[in-house]
Amino acid sequence: MNNILLGFIILLLFLTGGTLLNYFFIPIIPGSVIGMILLFIALQLKIVKEEHLKGVVEFMIGNMSIFFLPAAAGIMVSMPLISADIGAISVTVLVTTVATLLSVGFVHQWLNRGKK
């Protein structure tokens, strides 16, 4: 059987499982994220074999940007709402990116102080 299609149907089944769980039980976490956690667990428990997924994952992750091109092009209709707040948005992106970067780096290095 074609490996890419086999890998793809595994992804779709986990996405379906995550989506159903999201719909019926855990509406707060996106279905795709639930599917991702389930796939991670299934791989750890060796319920799903790595080699079935390798090909499809390399294709999907390697070309991921194109999948959100249609959503991103929506900027042409949402621009009026954003342009009024462009200053606030820029400041937020700059400050929070620096804060996140340094907090993760500092905390992790501090927790490992003493180790080489």
Added chain:
Amino acid sequence: MSGDMSVFFESELFIITLNIGAYVFSGLIMKALNIRFMNALLPAIAIVVAVLILLDIDYSTYEQNSRFISFFLGPSVVALGYILHKQVDSIKGNVLPILISVTVGAVVNLLFVNLIFMLFDTDKSIIYSIQPKSVTTPIALSISEQNGGIASLTVIIVVFTGILGSIIGAPLLKLCKITNPISKGLALGASAHAIGTARAAELGAKEGAMGGLAIGLMGVITALILSAFKDLLL
């Protein structure tokens, strides 16, 4: 004649060709110009928007005919579970510090977004769009959509965050004397997702693997925090 052509321009065939064509073309340009810090997505967005305006195609028509491409977003988030699985072996004995530091990063990110937006008086949909800014795009999109954010704003903010982090990340870490390769990789992946991780991989294999791990963790942890404290975080 123009009447016939507009039917073609609004067809699924033309729209999908436009999407893939714009993406492949901007990838080739980036490669030819040797521009590595910039994501091929930004020029592709510019090309698509320019063509839509030029040919007078509605965004809603374009979006509907692009469903074949957007559909892959969900499966690609699930595929990240595989990436997370592949990184697990490299963190033996360091699990708790990694979980704690990425959780701190996720909390800091959300607090700062909310604090700064309290200073400015802006529309809530903009806050919801920016909250997942350090999260990898497909997860960020689903978080943003679920909370009532603007999808296109989220995508563009996430990409800009990635580019910013990959440019200023390494020099800032050096300046602040963060030298542990695991710490550096985590910091770049958690703050600037895949674009930061590409930069981390240039610093070293360990940094790259940790960046990849941080992408998955940051996505899951941010989604969990946002859903648990949705009311608190506006």
